[in-house]
Amino acid sequence: MDFVPLIISAKLAxxxxxxxxxxxxxxxxxxxxxxxxxRFLADSLVSLPLVLPPTVLGFYLLMLMGPxxxxxxxxxxxxxxxxxxxxxxxxxxAMIHSLPFAVQPLKTxxxxxxxxxxxxxxxxGASPAAIFFRVIVPNSLGGLAASAILAFAHTMGEFGVILMxxxxxxxxxxxxxxAIYEYVETMHYREAAYMSLxxxxxxxxxxxxxxxxxxRERHA
Amino acid sequence: MNRHFTGIFAVLLLxxxxxxxPVSASAxxxxxxxxxxxxxxxxxxxxxxxxxETGLPVRLTVSSTGRLYTQIKNRAPYDLFYAADSSRPDxxxxxxxxxxxxxxxxxEIVLWxxxxxxxxxATWQEVVTSSRVKKIAIANPxxxxxxxxxxxxxxxxxLYQAVESKLxxxxxxxxxxxxxxxxxVDAAFVASSSARSEEGKAGCSWQVQExxxxxxxxxxxxxxxxxxxxxxxxxxTLSDRIADIREKxxxxx
Numbered sequence: 001m002d003f004v005p006l007i008i009s010a011k012l013a014x015x016x017x018x019x020x021x022x023x024x025x026x027x028x029x030x031x032x033x034x035x036x037x038x039r040f041l042a043d044s045l046v047s048l049p050l051v052l053p054p055t056v057l058g059f060y061l062l063m064l065m066g067p068x069x070x071x072x073x074x075x076x077x078x079x080x081x082x083x084x085x086x087x088x089x090x091x092x093x094a095m096i097h098s099l100p101f102a103v104q105p106l107k108t109x110x111x112x113x114x115x116x117x118x119x120x121x122x123x124x125g126a127s128p129a130a131i132f133f134r135v136i137v138p139n140s141l142g143g144l145a146a147s148a149i150l151a152f153a154h155t156m157g158e159f160g161v162i163l164m165x166x167x168x169x170x171x172x173x174x175x176x177x178x179a180i181y182e183y184v185e186t187m188h189y190r191e192a193a194y195m196s197l198x199x200x201x202x203x204x205x206x207x208x209x210x211x212x213x214x215x216r217e218r219h220a
Numbered sequence: 221m222n223r224h225f226t227g228i229f230a231v232l233l234l235x236x237x238x239x240x241x242p243v244s245a246s247a248x249x250x251x252x253x254x255x256x257x258x259x260x261x262x263x264x265x266x267x268x269x270x271x272x273e274t275g276l277p278v279r280l281t282v283s284s285t286g287r288l289y290t291q292i293k294n295r296a297p298y299d300l301f302y303a304a305d306s307s308r309p310d311x312x313x314x315x316x317x318x319x320x321x322x323x324x325x326x327x328e329i330v331l332w333x334x335x336x337x338x339x340x341x342a343t344w345q346e347v348v349t350s351s352r353v354k355k356i357a358i359a360n361p362x363x364x365x366x367x368x369x370x371x372x373x374x375x376x377x378x379l380y381q382a383v384e385s386k387l388x389x390x391x392x393x394x395x396x397x398x399x400x401x402x403x404x405v406d407a408a409f410v411a412s413s414s415a416r417s418e419e420g421k422a423g424c425s426w427q428v429q430e431x432x433x434x435x436x437x438x439x440x441x442x443x444x445x446x447x448x449x450x451x452x453x454x455x456x457t458l459s460d461r462i463a464d465i466r467e468k469x470x471x472x473x
Contacts, residue, residue: 062402062404063402066402066403066404067403067404068402068403068404082354082355084404085355085388085404085405163391167357167388167389167390167399168360168388168389168390168391169387169388169389174389181391182360182362182363184286184287184290185284185286185287185290185360185362185363186286186362186363187286187289187290
C-alpha cells in the first residue's frame with residue numbers, strides 16, 4: 001500500500017484546520033456578538049457548505065479558481081502560477097467545505113459565555129480585541145478543540161470536492177479518499193480495504209475525542 | 221405498542237409494495253445495459269433505434285468501466301456490459317460471470333484544446349511540449365483505458381518525462397474533456413467521440429496517429445434474466461445496422 005496519499009490527507013487536514021481556526025474564531029465571534037444587519041443571512045451562508053452536494057461546491061470552485069475565474073486570476077497575478085490542481089488549491093477548497101464544522105462548535109461555546117463577564121471586561125476598559133483574547137477565547141477552549149477536531153476529521157475524509165478540483169496528482173493532490181476510490185476502480189481491493197480501515201480508525205478516534213471533550217465540559 | 225407496530229408494518233408494506241411491484245413486473249422484459257461513459261451518447265442513439273425496431277425497452281446505466289466491473293462482480297442486475305476496454309470483459313469471462321466478449325467498437329484518442337492561441341500549433345507533440353501549455357488533462361491511466369493509451373503513447377514518443385509535471389488526472393476521459401472545455405487546463409487527451417460532440421466542435425483537436433486504438437468489448441452477463449432479448453441486442457450492436465451511429469460518434473468497428 002502506498003502511504004503517500006494518507007500523508008497528504010493528514011498534511012491537508014493539519015494545514016487547513018489551523019488556517020480555518022484562525023478564520024473561524026473572529027467569524028464565529030462576529031456571528032454571536034456582532035450586531036449588524038443581515039446577521040442571520042451571513043450565518044446561513046457560513047452553514048451552506050454543510051448542505052450543498054460536494055459536486056456543486058467543486059464545480060463552482062473549479063470555475064472560480066480556474067485561470068478564467070475571478071479567484072484564479074487574482075491568485076495568478078499575485079502569486080504567479082495556477083490555483084487549481086495544486087495543494088494550495090485543495091487546501092482552500094477543504095477550508096471552505098469544512099467552514100461550518102469549525103464555526104458551529106465555536107458559536108455554541110461563545111453563546112454559553114456569561115454575558116456579565118463581557119460587560120464587566122468592557123466596563124473595566126478592555127478593548128474589543130482584549131476581550132476577545134483574554135475573556136472569550138480562554139472561556140471557550142472546549143469549543144475550540146471540538147472545532148479543530150471536527151474540521152480535521154471532515155478534511156481527512158474530504159472526497160467529492162477534491163475529485164473535482166484536485167486532478168489526482170500523486171504526491172501533491174492525491175489524497176487518501178481518492179486513492180481508495182482508485183484502488184477500487186483498479187481492483188486493488190486489499191489496498192482499498194487497508195486504507196479504508198485506517199481512515200475508519202482515525203475517524204472513530206476523532207469522535208471519541210469529541211465525546212470526551214463534551215462530557216468533560218458538561219461535568220465542569 | 222401493538223398498534224404502533226401494526227402502523228409501522230402497514231407503512232413498510234406500502235413502501236415495499238410500491239417499490240417491488242413495478243420492478244418484478246418488468247423484470248422479464250426490460251433490458252438493462254451497463255455502458256462505459258465514453259460510449260454513452262452513442263448507446264442512447266443505438267438503444268433508441270433498437271427499441272423502435274423491436275419494441276423492446278432498454279434501460280442504460282452509465283458509469284466507468286472499473287466501477288461497472290466491480291458492480292457486476294457483485295451481481296448487479298445488468299443483462300449486458302459495454303466496456304471501454306477489452307480487459308474487464310475478458311476478466312469477467314474467465315471469472316464465469318460473462319459470456320465470451322465481442323469487440324463492438326474501437327476508439328481513438330485525440331488531443332483537444334479550447335484555446336485559440338494553442339490551436340495555431342501544428343502537431344500534438346508541439347502542443348504538449350510548448351511552453352505556453354502549462355497543464356494537460358489526461359484520464360487516469362490506471363483506471364481509464366483512454367488514459368492508459370495516452371500515457372503509453374507519451375512514453376513511446378519519449379515525451380512522458382518532459383510532460384509528466386504538466387499532467388492533471390481526470391477520473392475518466394469525460395472529466396479530462398470537461399477540464400479542457402472549462403479552460404482550467406490548456407489541452408486534454410480525450411476520446412475522439414468527445415471532440416466530435418457539440419461541445420467538442422467549439423475547440424480544436426489534433427490526431428494522435430502514434431496511439432494504438434482502444435479496443436472496446438461487450439459481453440452478456442451469465443446471470444442475466446433476459447437472455448433472448450440480450451442476445452438480440454448484442455447482435456444488433458455488432459451488426460452494420462449501427463455503422464452510421466458508430467461513425468458519427470468517431471468510433472471504428
